[in-house]
Amino acid sequence: AQSVSQHNHHVILSEAASLELGCNYSYGGTVNLFWYVQYPGQHLQLLLKYFSGDPLVKGIKGFEAEFIKSKFSFNLRKPSVQWSDTAEYFCAVNADSSASKIIFGSGTRLSIRP
Amino acid sequence: GAVVSQHPSWVICKSGTSVKIECRSLDFQATTMFWYRQFPKQSLMLMATSNEGSKATYEQGVEKDKFLINHASLTLSTLTVTSAHPEDSSFYICSARGGVEQYFGPGTRLTVT
Numbered sequence: 235a236q237s238v239s240q241h242n243h244h245v246i247l248s249e250a251a252s253l254e255l256g257c258n259y260s261y262g263g264t265v266n267l268f269w270y271v272q273y274p275g276q277h278l279q280l281l282l283k284y285f286s287g288d289p290l291v292k293g294i295k296g297f298e299a300e301f302i303k304s305k306f307s308f309n310l311r312k313p314s315v316q317w318s319d320t321a322e323y324f325c326a327v328n329a330d331s332s333a334s335k336i337i338f339g340s341g342t343r344l345s346i347r348p
Numbered sequence: 349g350a351v352v353s354q355h356p357s358w359v360i361c362k363s364g365t366s367v368k369i370e371c372r373s374l375d376f377q378a379t380t381m382f383w384y385r386q387f388p389k390q391s392l393m394l395m396a397t398s399n400e401g402s403k404a405t406y407e408q409g410v411e412k413d414k415f416l417i418n419h420a421s422l423t424l425s426t427l428t429v430t431s432a433h434p435e436d437s438s439f440y441i442c443s444a445r446g447g448v449e450q451y452f453g454p455g456t457r458l459t460v461t
Contacts, residue, residue: 266448277454278392278441285448324391334380334445338392 236261236329238339246345247315255310255342257299257325267308268326268336269299278324284308295319317348350376350446354453361432361460368428369456371442377422378444383415386439386455398425432460 239258247253259265269281282293289301299310308325325339351374361367371381379400384392396417397405404417414436416428425444429436441455 270452278452280449283449328450334450335382335394335397336443336450337394338384340391343389 236265236327236337238325238327238337240323240325240339240342242342243340244343244345246347248347249317250314253310253312253315253319253344255323255325255344257308257310257339258306259308259325259327260306261327261329263329266328267299267301268328269293269297269308269310270324270326270338272322272324272341274321281310281323315344315346317346320344320346350374350444350449350451352442352444352451352453354440354442354456356456357454358457359459361458363433363460364431366428366430367432367458368426369440369442369458371425371427371444371453373423373444373446373451376444376446378425378446379422380445381419381425382443382445382450383417383425383427384441384443386441388439392441395427429458432458434460436460 237260241256267284270278271281281297282291284291284301292298297312301308322341324341326336328336353372355370381398383395386392395410398417398419400419406412419425437460439455443450443452
């Protein structure tokens with residue numbers, strides 16, 4: 235069965251610091267990968283996604299993620315965070331053979347100090 | 349982008365009663381919708397996959413007789429929590445598949461007293 239691991243439970247950074255959130259998945263076949271963000275009191279929003287092609291994908295708000303197949307990883311990055319990036323970030327995977335269902339990681343809470 | 353709505357956004361019910369939550373895709377048709385449950389400060393746990401015109405597929409450990417799912421049309425899926433108990437209090441989120449992407453609803457907070 236597919237699974238997603240996010241090893242950072244809570245990350246605290248100062249404004250302008252660089253960000254990298256780890257995400258690893260376990261599935262041997264073709265996968266689609268996602269990062270979602272949930273701002274306080276709001277619903278899930280898609281940050282970026284990888285289906286195929288260039289393994290470095292760019293999303294909204296300056297975020298990007300790199301798919302490294304050999305490492306089963308899809309880490310999220312942002313060169314300079316802002317206070318408004320404070321939110322919960324979820325990595326998710328959808329395996330082609332699983333009838334489209336998306337499995338979420340446990341989430342990483344990002345707190346930015348102003 | 350595509351919009352998914354949920355109704356109600358917040359509901360309080362007494363223990364033993366049933367509650368129905370609606371999930372609608374507003375500007376697209378969705379043959380497949382998904383229901384998730386999110387506990388405070390935790391991730392989304394997939395409960396079931398709802399397919400239009402057929403029975404839902406439940407994830408392991410989810411009681412299908414307690415969480416009734418009906419996907420009666422291409423734009424509406426409903427989740428009914430039957431004989432609700434305080435441990436059913438949670439945030440319920442639906443998503444609808446539009447093409448290759450999924451779009452998430454704003455969630456419904458259920459509190460059972």
